[in-house]
Amino acid sequence: MASxxxxxxxxxxxxxxRFLSFSTxxxxxxxxxxxxxxxxxxxxxxxxxxxxxxxMSILAMMGTMLYNALFTAMRGVKAVDKAFVTPxxxxxxxxxxxxxxxxxxxxEIVVPPVKKDKNGKVIPHKTLKEKMEFxxxxxxxxxxxxxxxxxREGAQVLSKEDKEKGRPPLGDIxxxxxxxxxxxxxxxxxxxxxxxxxxxxxxxxxxxxxxxxDEVKFEYYDKKWQESWDSRKxxxxxxxxxxxxxxxxxxxxxxxxxxxxxKRLSFKHQIxxxxxxxxxxKSKF
Amino acid sequence: MMRKKGFSLLELMVxxxxxxxxxxxxxxxxxxxxxxxRRARTMVTAIQLARNMLNEVQLEGKISERKDDxxxxxxxxxxYEYKIEKVxxxxxxxxxxxxxxxxxTKGDLNVDRLFKITLGVYWEEAGSERKYEVFSFLYAQK
Numbered sequence: 001m002a003s004x005x006x007x008x009x010x011x012x013x014x015x016x017x018r019f020l021s022f023s024t025x026x027x028x029x030x031x032x033x034x035x036x037x038x039x040x041x042x043x044x045x046x047x048x049x050x051x052x053x054x055x056m057s058i059l060a061m062m063g064t065m066l067y068n069a070l071f072t073a074m075r076g077v078k079a080v081d082k083a084f085v086t087p088x089x090x091x092x093x094x095x096x097x098x099x100x101x102x103x104x105x106x107x108e109i110v111v112p113p114v115k116k117d118k119n120g121k122v123i124p125h126k127t128l129k130e131k132m133e134f135x136x137x138x139x140x141x142x143x144x145x146x147x148x149x150x151x152r153e154g155a156q157v158l159s160k161e162d163k164e165k166g167r168p169p170l171g172d173i174x175x176x177x178x179x180x181x182x183x184x185x186x187x188x189x190x191x192x193x194x195x196x197x198x199x200x201x202x203x204x205x206x207x208x209x210x211x212x213x214d215e216v217k218f219e220y221y222d223k224k225w226q227e228s229w230d231s232r233k234x235x236x237x238x239x240x241x242x243x244x245x246x247x248x249x250x251x252x253x254x255x256x257x258x259x260x261x262x263k264r265l266s267f268k269h270q271i272x273x274x275x276x277x278x279x280x281x282k283s284k285f
Numbered sequence: 286m287m288r289k290k291g292f293s294l295l296e297l298m299v300x301x302x303x304x305x306x307x308x309x310x311x312x313x314x315x316x317x318x319x320x321x322x323r324r325a326r327t328m329v330t331a332i333q334l335a336r337n338m339l340n341e342v343q344l345e346g347k348i349s350e351r352k353d354d355x356x357x358x359x360x361x362x363x364x365y366e367y368k369i370e371k372v373x374x375x376x377x378x379x380x381x382x383x384x385x386x387x388x389x390t391k392g393d394l395n396v397d398r399l400f401k402i403t404l405g406v407y408w409e410e411a412g413s414e415r416k417y418e419v420f421s422f423l424y425a426q427k
Contacts, residue, residue: 051294058298062305069309076315083322087329094333221344239344242337244359267326270359272337274344 086247086267089211094271097243100176101273103148106135106237133199134173135231136220136238136275142179143218143241144190144200148172175203180216185248187213199232214266215246237278245269324410331406331417334363338404339421342367348400348425367404371397372422398425 047055116122136145175192177200184207192203220229220238229238248254248266257265292300334357342348354366400423407416 047294055294055298058302062302065305065309072315076318079315080318080322083319083326087326090333091329240340268330268360269333270337271333272340274340 082249082253082265085249085253086265087269089247090245090267090269093211093245093247094243094269097271098273100147100149101145101241102276104136104145104237104275105148105173105277106146106231106235132195132197133232134195135199135236136241137199137230137232138218138220138241139228140217140219141181142177142200144175144177146173146175146195146199149174175199177203180213185212185214187211187216212248212250213245214248215244217244218242219244237275239278240272240274242270242272320411327408327410327415328417330360331363331408334360334365335404335406335417335419338365338367338406339402339419342369342402342404343423348423350400363406363408365404365406367402369400369402369423372399372401399423400425 134146136143138144173195175190175195177190177192178187179190180187187208189206189208190203191206196202219225219227219242221240221242222229222236222238225242226238231237246266246268249257249262254262348369350370352366352368354364356364401420402423403418403420405416405418407414409415
C-alpha cells in the first residue's frame with residue numbers, strides 16, 4: 001500500500017516534467033498500461049497546448065450561444081405573456097358584463113309592501129314604481145341598471161369580504177352601475193344591494209384599478225344604436241347594449257416600452273349583449 | 286498493423302459544437318412565438334366579433350332567409366358574411382306523419398320558424414386571408 005502510494009507520487013512528478021518539456025505524451029504511461037500494451041506509444045499521445053486552447057475556445061463559444069438562446073427564449077416568453085395581458089382582461093370584463101346585463105329587469109307592476117299604522121289601518125302610499133327606480137339608465141360613459149343575478153352569484157349569498165365589512169345581504173334584484181372618468185383610466189363599479197329611489201346613486205363603490213382603459217363607450221339599441229338611454233322616461237329597456245373598451249397595459253408593464261409597441265399591445269374590445277327581458281310593449285298586449 | 290484510434294478531442298469538440306448550434310438555432314424560435322401570439326390575439330377579436338354579430342342579427346327586424354356581408358364599423362380589418370336559411374328537419378316531418386306516434390309534435394313545433402345561421406369572419410394576415418366560421422340556430426318570434 002505504502003509502496004504504491006510512493007509510486008504514484010513519483011510517476012506523477014515525472015509526467016509533470018514531461019508535460020512541461022512538450023516532448024513526450026502526458027498519459028502514455030498511465031493509460032498505456034491499462035490497455036494491455038497493444039497500443040503503440042505514438043497513438044496514446046497527450047493533448048497539445050493548441051488542442052486545449054481550441055477546446056476551450058469552442059466551449060466558450062457554446063456557452064455564449066447557449067446563454068444567448070436562453071436569454072432570447074426568456075424574452076420570447078415575456079413578449080408572449082405581455083401580448084396576452086390585455087385580451088385576458090377584456091375577456092374578464094366582457095364575461096362580467098354579459099352576466100349582469102342579461103339579467104337587466106324592468107318590472108311591469110311593482111307590488112309595494114303593505115304598511116299599517118298603530119290601529120291596524122293600511123297607510124295609503126304611492127306605488128313603488130313612483131318611489132323606486134328600475135330599469136336601465138345610461139350615457140356613453142356610464143351605465144346604471146337593476147338586474148337579477150343568478151342565485152349562486154349574488155342573491156342571498158354573502159362573500160367573506162361582504163361579511164367582514166358588514167354589508168347587508170343582496171336582494172334578488174340589485175342595482176349595479178359602472179362609470180368611467182377619463183382622468184381616472186378605470187371603471188368604478190357601484191353595487192347597491194337593493195334597488196332604491198335613485199338608480200344612479202348609492203351603494204358600495206369599487207374602483208376597478210386592475211383593468212386600465214383608454215376609452216369606454218356604451219351604446220343602446222332600439223331600432224338604431226343610441227348614445228343614451230333612460231328607462232325612467234321611456235318606461236322600457238333597450239333591446240341590446242353594446243360596450244366598447246380600449247384596454248391598455250399598466251404603468252409597470254409600460255416601463256421602458258416604445259409608444260408604438262404599447263399601442264400594439266393595447267386591446268380593442270367590443271361586446272354586444274341582448275337584453276332578453278326587453279319586451280316590446282305593443283306586442284305584449 | 287491496424288491502428289486502433291478513438292475520436293480525438295478536437296473531433297469531439299467540433300461535433301459538440303455542431304450539435305449545440307443546431308439545438309440553439311432551432312428550439313427558441315422567438316419570431317414564431319410572437320407571430321403566433323399575434324394570431325391568437327386576432328382570433329380573440331374575431332371570435333368576439335362573431336358572437337356580437339350573432340346577437341346583432343336578431344335585432345334587425347324579423348328573422349327571415351337572407352344573406353349579407355360587409356365590414357365591421359369599429360374594426361375595419363375584419364369583414365363578415367352570413368347566410369340565414371330555414372332548417373329542414375326531415376326526421377321530425379316523418380314522425381309527424383305517423384298519427385299513432387306519441388312523438389307527434391304537429392302544431393307544437395313550427396319548423397317554419399327555425400333558422401340556421403352560418404357566419405364567417407374574415408381578416409387578412411401576412412398577405413393571406415384567414416377566417417373564423419361558426420353556425421348557430423335562431424328561433425323567430427311570432
